[in-house]
Structure formats: structure tokens, C-alpha cells
Amino acid sequence: MPKPETLNFFQKVYAVARQIPYGKVTSYGAIAKCLGAPRSARMVGYAMNGASEMEDVPAHRVLNRNGLLTGKHHFPGTHLMQQLLESEGHTVVEDKLQDFDKHFWDPVEMIGFDASTDQ
DNA sequence: CATGTGACCGGTG
DNA sequence: ACACCGGCCACAT
Numbered sequence: 689m690p691k692p693e694t695l696n697f698f699q700k701v702y703a704v705a706r707q708i709p710y711g712k713v714t715s716y717g718a719i720a721k722c723l724g725a726p727r728s729a730r731m732v733g734y735a736m737n738g739a740s741e742m743e744d745v746p747a748h749r750v751l752n753r754n755g756l757l758t759g760k761h762h763f764p765g766t767h768l769m770q771q772l773l774e775s776e777g778h779t780v781v782e783d784k785l786q787d788f789d790k791h792f793w794d795p796v797e798m799i800g801f802d803a804s805t806d807q
Numbered sequence: 808c809a810t811g812t813g814a815c816c817g818g819t820g
Numbered sequence: 821a822c823a824c825c826g827g828c829c830a831c832a833t
Contacts, residue, residue, distance in 0.1 A: 694830065716815055720828090726816080728828045733814040735830090740814085752815060759814030 697723070701735040704795045705745045711776045712793035713749045713785060722795040737762060748772040755788030 700723045708714055716729040716736075725731065732750075739745035740762050748769040752758045760769040760783060770780045779786040 697829080717817090720815085725828070728830095729815040730813060730827095731815090731829045736814055747814080750814080753817090757814090762814055 697731065698735045698738070701732050702739060702742065702745050705736070705739060705747065705750055707795065707798055708746055708749045708793055711778075711791065713751055713755075713773070713778070713788065713791050714793045714795060715751060715753045715755075717753050718792075718795055719750070733759065740764075749776075749793075751785055751788065755785040757783045757785070 701719060704719045704722055705714075716732040717726065720726055720729040720732045723732075736745075736747045736750055736759060739747045740759075747759065748763065750759070757769050757773075757780065760767070763769045765771075770783070773780050773785060778791060785791070
């Protein structure tokens with residue numbers, strides 16, 4: 689089992705992802721930035737690896753900065769992730785979300801503080 | 808303990 | 821526009 693601090697990091701990721709409202713999407717970088725680790729977007733994705741089994745965490749609403757469904761391979765089924773997004777009123781073409789920036793949801797705005805110390 | 812891998816991001820050429 | 825590179829943190833072997 690992971691260390692407590694590690695769980696804390698993961699929990700932070702899950703906590704933010706859980707806040708993603710229906711019909712909205714965000715990126716790994718945005719979440720990472722919100723956690724205070726703007727360069728650790730990879731970890732966010734890694735955390736999402738376990739999140740795919742967590743119904744509390746809508747991992748299908750988390751895409752990369754290009755709006756690509758990079759993590760669809762980790763979802764059960766073939767195009768489940770895409771179908772889920774389309775089901776929420778989005779449009780996905782070739783594993784890419786259309787109007788990504790339009791439906792983009794910034795966690796920082798909800799948290800109300802940018803933990804990014806990257807100056 | 809060291810090395811490799813990973814659902815990534817941003818900058819530079 | 822595309823390709824390459826460095827950085828970041830945690831986990832697996």
C-alpha cells in the first residue's frame with residue numbers, strides 16, 4: 689500500500705476531478721497546476737489510472753491539453769470514454785474532443801487559488 | 808538502491 | 821505546423 693503522503697497527492701487529484709461538473713472537461717495540467725505541481729501532470733494521469741474504477745471520479749472528463757482522449761485505452765470497452773463524453777453533449781472526432789476550450793473547466797477557478805508557485 | 812515506465816506539459820528549433 | 825528534449829513524481833522490477 690502507498691504511503692500516506694502519496695495517498696494525499698492522489699486524493700487531491702481525485703478531489704478535484706470529482707468537482708468536474710456534468711458536461712464539462714478539464715486537462716491533466718489544469719489539475720496538476722491546481723495541486724501546486726504544474727509540471728507533474730504525468731502524476732495526475734497516473735492517479736487517474738486507478739480513478740477509472742472510481743465512480744466518484746469522472747476520469748472520462750479529464751483529457752490532455754490537446755483535448756485528446758489519450759486515456760481511452762484504460763477504459764473498459766472500446767469507445768466507452770468517447771460515448772460518455774458524447775452522452776454529455778460533447779462531440780468527439782477521432783479521439784479528439786471538439787470545442788475543448790469551450791467546455792473547458794478550470795479547477796483553479798473553483799478552488800479560488802492557484803497553488804502554482806511556478807514564477 | 809538504481810533504472811525504466813507512464814492516461815503529460817511547455818519550450819525551442 | 822512538426823519533432824525533439826527536459827522536467828516532474830510515483831510505482832514496478
